[in-house]
Amino acid sequence: MVYETIRCELTDGVATVTLDRPDVLNAMNQAMRGELVRCFAGLGDDDDVRAIVVTGAGERAFSAGADIREFVEPQIPVRFRAQRRRLDFRQAMDGCAQPIVAAIRGYALGGGLELALACDIRIAGEDAQLGLTEINLAIIPGGGGTQRLPRLVGRGKALEMILTGARIGAAEALRIGLVERVVPATEALAHALELARAIAQKAPVALRYAKEAVVKGLELPLAGGLRLENDLATLLRTTEDRLEGARAFLDKRKPRWTGR
Structure with a gap:
């Protein structure tokens, strides 16, 4: 399948999903969210896919979150109800029986961190900056952040991050259990692929x-x-x-x- 905002490649049982808007730090717009839904729905139904890696294009970001340019228009009730009915890509990820590994380099903020939280295992480069920053825009995490983060790091630390919108570095993320491994920045994807290939060798x-x-x-x-x-x-x-x-x-x- 051809996409405009992401890439999806399958090699030796490992599917690599790349957020491909590096000029805007892989910010997620409506087009990308829709493509992620279709991509993960397809991967979940593909018996040739044994494991999945999610990463971001470029060196600066996994994903900086939602594309703020789409925030300038107030949500009208009809559009809001339509969004509530639409399948979220994180739900599509939850429907994937295959293990999903995130390779995080640079910024993983807001919806970008929520995407990483929807993965099963997170490998971060030393340059990673992670945070649920929605409170700074007078909103709250709406893609699973308020539920998945406390399940990983505990209620207090999750509330501290969510209520302040503060970012944490890779070392702190490892300490609190938000990521499973910290590696040199340029090696995050390689480590994620190595892990995914090892997983893909199993039954x-x-x-x-x-x-x-x-x-x-x-x-x-x-x-x-x-x-x-x-x-x-x-x-x-x-x-x-x-x-x-x-x-x-x-x-x-x-x-x-x-x-x-």
């Missing part, structure tokens, strides 16, 4: 069930999460890949996964 159904067990389990009481884990583990015992994994281990060879 596809097991990958999807492992992610489902963790993501859905965190929203359940422990007993419910344990039941979910047991159900998924039981289902995996019926797959052809489970048998292939055992045979490959005994034969001391690399497994040949079929996704069945």
Whole structure:
């Protein structure tokens, strides 16, 4: 599929989604949001996609957030209701069973950070600046920031970031658990791709069930999460890949996964 504001490339089971508006720090306009919805919806349905990497074009930003030029017109009720009904790209990301890795370089602000929060794993370059800055524009995070951030860093730190609109650097983001790894700025994408390729080598159904067990389990009481884990583990015992994994281990060879 051809896009105007993003790029999507698939190599060896890893899809790389690149926000491609570097002249405006990869700010997200309506066109980009719509293309991200279509892109992630398509990736989620593609059995050839084992893992996904999200990054920003250029050296200055993952994404600086929403394109402020679209903020100058007041929201009218009809348009507001239409936006509420429209599928958000972060919902489309939630619908992807494949693991999603963010490669963050430079600014990840507002909606840009919310995009990173919707990923499963975040790798930041040393130059990363992260923040939910919406309060500075008399609005609040509306793309999951008020819900996803406290689940990662805790209520107090999330409120501090949201209520002040302050940015934090990569080292602080690592300390509070907002990112999983900090690497040299020029190596963020390479590290993300390396991780995604390692993930993509595993059995596809097991990958999807492992992610489902963790993501859905965190929203359940422990007993419910344990039941979910047991159900998924039981289902995996019926797959052809489970048998292939055992045979490959005994034969001391690399497994040949079929996704069945």
